[in-house]
Amino acid sequence: MIGAVIDWSAFLFYLFAAVACGFALAVVLSNHIVHMAFYLTLALGATAGLFLLTGSQFVGAMQFMIYVGGTLVLLVFGVMLTAQHRFVSIRTRAGEWITAAVLGGALLMLLGYVAWAVPDWHAAPPAHVPPEQVESTSRLGLALTGVRMDGGSGYALPFVIVSVHLLVVLIGAGYLARARVRVSDAAARKEMP
Amino acid sequence: MATRLEDPRVVEFDVRTDEMLVNMGPQHPSTHGVLRLVLRTDGEVVSEVQPHIGYLHRCAEKIGENLTPRQWIPYTDRMDYLAGMNMNLGWSLTVEKLLRYELPEKARHLRVIICELGRIASHLVGMGAYGLDLGTFSPFLYAFREREKILDLFEEACGARLTYSYICPGGATADLPKGWLQKCEKFLDEFAPVIDEYHALLTTNAIFIKRTAGIGILPAEMAIDYGCSGPVLRGSGVDFDLRRDGEPRYTSMYDGYAFEVVVQKDGHYPRDHKYPPVPKEAVLGDCWHRFYVRMLEVVQSMDLVRQGIEFYSRSKGDWGTPIKLNQKLPKGEAYLETEAPRGQMGFYIVSDGSSIPWRVRARSSSFCNLSVVSELCRGCLIADVPAIVGSLDIVMGEIDR
């Protein structure tokens, strides 16, 4: 019976997983930097879909907002600033590819083995989950302010540290890419006797 | 010497991007026809602008050397095609100067009425299109709505709506039809309140001021150096208007008319009390001032038309007889400059005694006005280029001829 086969959450998982993994590989295999950025967008978007599937809606939306909408736009912006013809596709030597493929394959096998090594990790999931356990947004928000209703430790200090870190990064990035003063070429040419 | 940020030559930049050459035109929505501007840009900052002209060249002057002066009238229409009447006038006056022809009184007032209406029509296009350059569409159509009424008046007078060939050496091809003056007065009455609409939509609009005030500042000396004229020159604060300062043959046309040259004196324009004051961001000679001068000239022209209507209806005689099609020209040369809507429009005619001139030459105002573009656009942003070019209000037909 086909109805038994089509479990929508499983189907969606496989769909998102295929998109995420496929485009992650495309990022690796593509040589064209703008295409890579596009594939990365799709891969990260599909990852956000996976987050939504696990019930972590806030993290999924966050992934869309900050990762895909912010970080990647920034990245593409940088790509466009530097995408001169000669830098659009810098080829990698074949030797590097082979080494990377062997090591990557080994790493993948190791991680794949680990993923399926613990029986508890692929035991059948709980049949019924009470909604308040899944609904996590307000608990996330409270945890970030240091309030935990489930007795775990709060995250106020990490949150503050990250905030300060972001501020430092903001200033630092602004400093690195700061505006420089330069006389325009035309004016400089005119200056020359 | 340390370079300071205020230095006009300094271009501020965040990230080095390679300089890019961009062709703005000849097919571009805001180059007013077929002007081609080659922009050298660094990101959004324009470091150099070079206008390339000649895409609308039609050998008008050469044709003028193969036609009699009356036959060449339609070609003058096609120079500044937005102010055909004023082009007709310039050529007619030049030929009349060569012929030493004395114009009847009535024809003089007819010409004032028609040419000032032509100036209004031309400034309306300039103003509307400037709104378009800044990204607002509606004032353009509001301007065209009013211009349409002027064109209706012209159509009634001469049968054409764009290329009139109405004013010709010797006078005009026909007198104004019956009832025309009343219609003209009605138009002026209707038009007066509409100007406030334009001021609300453009002149006093916060975004408009942001986009034009302090942009493309043309100092008076530079304007004079480059031979700018018309509203571009007066926008820089130079008190010069050929209707007052020109040759007697031209200024005598305005004898008895009361008008004040639209130029900023002591920080004020004549009549600017009627309108919201000059914004404090505006610097004399910037785009905003050039635009504002045009707006005030519209009002000034309305006044002149009203006076002209009065003089015209009081004066006796006829509207002048056009010279013969193949009128023999006296041997000699004549040069006369008139104040066309875009500035100093000069015609030069050399005759060897036949009815066909030996040499014809036109000095167009837009050509000189356009030549300051590369000075004004240095170091501006790409978005400022249409703002600056639009404020010069050029017509390619006049530049390329």
Next chain:
Amino acid sequence: MTPWLGPITVSHYLTVGAVLFVAGVVCMAVKRNALGVLMGVELVLNGANVNFVAFGSPLLRSTSLGIDGQLLALFVIVLAAAEAAVALAIALNFYNNFATIDVDRADELKG
């Protein structure tokens, strides 16, 4: 029970995370474009995030990490944004100074 027909479990997510992680590592290793390397870093971080979220999901495992998994994923996302901003600034600075974006040519120790 084959993994294909059974219900989706943490292990499935871990596998996806592993693929993303490995793709990111390989990307970091082989790309010579500085921004390509940056993209590899993003993939690695996402692979780790998938694991965090999977372990934190009560839908997949009754003894889950709870919201700590999601919180860690959030921190990773935010820090990745910061990291990307700094890395991009460095890459652009590098590009400004050397007129290239090829990291293999960034072997001088002076700016």
Next chain:
Amino acid sequence: MLPGVQVGQPVAHRLAYLWRAPAWGRPLLVERSSWDRCRRGLSIEGNDVVEFFEATLNWPSWLAWTAVALIQCFLLINLVAGGALFFIWLERKVAGRIQDRLGPTRVGGKFGWLQTLADGIKLLAKEDIVPKEADPFLFRMAPYVSFTASFCGWLALPFADNWVGQRLNVAVFFIVAIVGLEVFGVILAGYASGSKWSLFGAMREAAQVVSYEVPLGLCIVVPVMIAGSMDLVTIGNKQAGYFTNWFIFHDPAAFVVFWVYFTCAVASVNRAPFDLAEAESELVAGFHTEYSGLRWSFFFMAEYGSMLLVSALAAILFFGGWHGPFPIISQGLVPALAAMTGASVDSPVLVYLANLAGCANLIFKAVIGVTVMMWVRWTLPRLRIDQVLTTCLKYCVPLAALCFLAEVWFQLYPHTNPMPLNRLQWGAPRASIEVREGWLPLSPVSPDDVQEAQLTHSQEHRG
């Protein structure tokens, strides 16, 4: 447990105390919980229809769910595409009227109803040109990326109480995030066109959208804070009743922040005066200079889809959503109809009718928002790119941040208290903490409960 800061009990209580319900808080309408389907992760709403398919038509479960999903997609995609058709017609009519013209008058009768359709057919018939310098793959993909992003936002947007494609408890956040993705299509189009004008458009778009997302995010936090939930259905239902319950009239901060939101929304969907990416007088047509035919119209569908989306979002966040200026759904229409027909208040037909009225109400409000955007577009000149960014960073961000802080103040110190400052007592927590629905899933919590929960939690972990 993972490392973190162990915060002592008192602080926890203080925070929870701060977040308790303000005295004027309205009782929440009873909502159907969607969490019984949490097991499926992405739950699909509309289980009444699923039940109908399963029970009455005897369809298997997977087919019923598929059918429901397809129906929802069909409705939404028709809303977006049909909306684009309507709005392009409306734009031309509005523009025409503003400019003393008539706009389209011929195709499809007196008002030119079918003008857009005729244009669409013309666009379909146009040759699909990919410029020689273009990157063909990205050039072809870009319009679809834009449209997809604009369309996906609709998935989480409720049209009436529980009439929603996918009810997310972070719906606001999700929609704003997704709308921000539209920029990707524009950037790709700009890069892939191989035209310098397109590239300029893309650069401008990237800079603009990324910076406007910051004040936009700050703005939506204000109604979220008032409602205590990021779920749009909850937010909408909290504004039931008369228009005085609308969040825009909730307090001055919310009133101000709406205008900031509207400005930022206009900027983030690239409408005049912020339509720099396609500034026709400067950049020819910006990012879509090289596009023609159907691909070009996809950009327009995306643009109009996003316009309607941000307007609908504004309607839900600030203007009561499906709750009209006068009570329609809960207190108004349903009891009135029930009294007239003698049906029960829970009668599905009545609820359906009420929801239909609410849906029309919401769409009406959204259309008004879009019309205002059109009005603005045909009135104002366009800003320059540096002025656009200045507007964002110098005006919108500080204003939104101020409103955010003011809203915090309004939430912490209700107006009912004559001396708001005496609430600022960080002293002993009250015995019982009221927690607003939405903030915390665990309603009333007492300190004992917390301790007990902690205890059981640690026991679980030890065990």
